[in-house]
Amino acid sequence: MARRSEHTLEQIRDMVLSAAEAIVSQHGIEALTVRKIAMDIGYTVGSIYMVFANMNDLEMHIKGRVLDELADSLRDCKGCESPQAEIQVMADHYLEFARQHVNRWRMIFDADGNQSLPAWYLEKIDALFDLAAQPLHRLMPERSHEDVTLATRALWSGVHGVCLLSLNGSLGRAGAQQAGVTLALLVDSFICGWQQPAPRLSPQSVTPP
Amino acid sequence: MARRSEHTLEQIRDMVLSAAEAIVSQHGIEALTVRKIAMDIGYTVGSIYMVFANMNDLEMHIKGRVLDELADSLRDCKGCESPQAEIQVMADHYLEFARQHVNRWRMIFDADGNQSLPAWYLEKIDALFDLAAQPLHRLMPERSHEDVTLATRALWSGVHGVCLLSLNGSLGRAGAQQAGVTLALLVDSFICGWQQPAPRLSPQSVTPP
DNA sequence: ACCTGAACACCGTTCAAGT
DNA sequence: ACCTGAACACCGTTCAAGT
Secondary structure, eight states: OOOOSSSOHHHHHHHHHHHHHHHHHHHOGGGOOHHHHHHHHTOOHHHHHHHSSSHHHHHHHHHHHHHHHHHHHHHTTOOOSSHHHHHHHHHHHHHHHHHHTHHHHTTTTOOOSSSOOOHHHHHHHHHHHHHHHHHHHHHOTTSOHHHHHHHHHHHHHHHHHHHHHHHTTTTHHHHHHTHHHHHHHHHHHHHHHHHSOSSOOOHHHHSOO | OOOOSSSOHHHHHHHHHHHHHHHHHHHOGGGOOHHHHHHHHTOOHHHHHHHSSSHHHHHHHHHHHHHHHHHHHHHTTOOOSSHHHHHHHHHHHHHHHHHHTHHHHTTTTOOOSSSOOOHHHHHHHHHHHHHHHHHHHHHSTTSOHHHHHHHHHHHHHHHHHHHHHHHTTTTHHHHHHTHHHHHHHHHHHHHHHHHSOSSOOOHHHHSOO
């Protein structure tokens, strides 16, 4: 057999990636197998290993493309009247992206914890957080770079958590239906609280009995 | 062969569950196989299916026990001088529990999204959220039950998100090291912001130029 | 009634062999 | 040089057969 240069390696790589994305989108990551991909693109299992080191490598590249798409979606949120509004719109887009691409979206922060992520992948995550940091920086320009970075991590890890638990059913029917308001409350409360000067003064402690 | 009543089904169930928990704790969920469990308890693969419907059923029960342990850990946080302090201590305990039981902890909110969770499992999650709701209710007693429920979901989904991304390496070295302060910032800012009366007034808007 | 273990239908990965 | 496909070492699940 051994079909000769019917496609370049580059083309086969794209075919594998596209086929894999389609399988994950439709049936979830657990349905992704080398044999299914090979079937779909008309090659055999061995061919997949010409263009990706292994299944984990392929998965990382699927996740990489999702991060890129997500970044594009968040870049669409410029031009709001206030930084607060921009952050809310970005969070809305995040939830909407998660809803529309659940199976692929679920993968992006689902790392092993033991094995370290490739540098190029961490850079994509950084790019995403940089986007998220911009309105926070505009909101409180006097805060240090470290403070804004910390706030970005806190807020957007939180946003991810709300979307995750809402969409995966862990919060039950009610939790799923109220994902939007729950997310809005987290974002609004965090922003409001973060703007207060430290040390924190609660309403009670400023009004002595 | 067919060893006769060397153990009761109840005992075998406990042995399977314990062996499974040990495997997951030490090597992660992806290392959990029926054959490994059978090996460890000195039975054969078929025996596992006498006491659990399938691997998914077993996994749910592992997760159920983790939720119980986590609830016990959060119950240890009573008797702080303020509701705010109690919430912070609970969040600290949550992170500490996650750190000490990473492999099992990671499983608890890692649902499929498509298939619905068993009712008894959702009840355990509810019990956990009820624990988390108590200090929020004491903090703002005039808020409705619905408001407190929503705030609990927002805050604790957020807490889970921060722990998840910090511990699984998605936030890089720095993110992992700063998990504690990141979490504290999220909790502190959320609580502070949530206490403000709606409609929200940002510092800028209360100080006209 | 309890338990076995072979059988079935799958996996990911490798690599000698073909064109 | 590109690609195949059999082989290897695994999976989860079932169920006839043994004690």
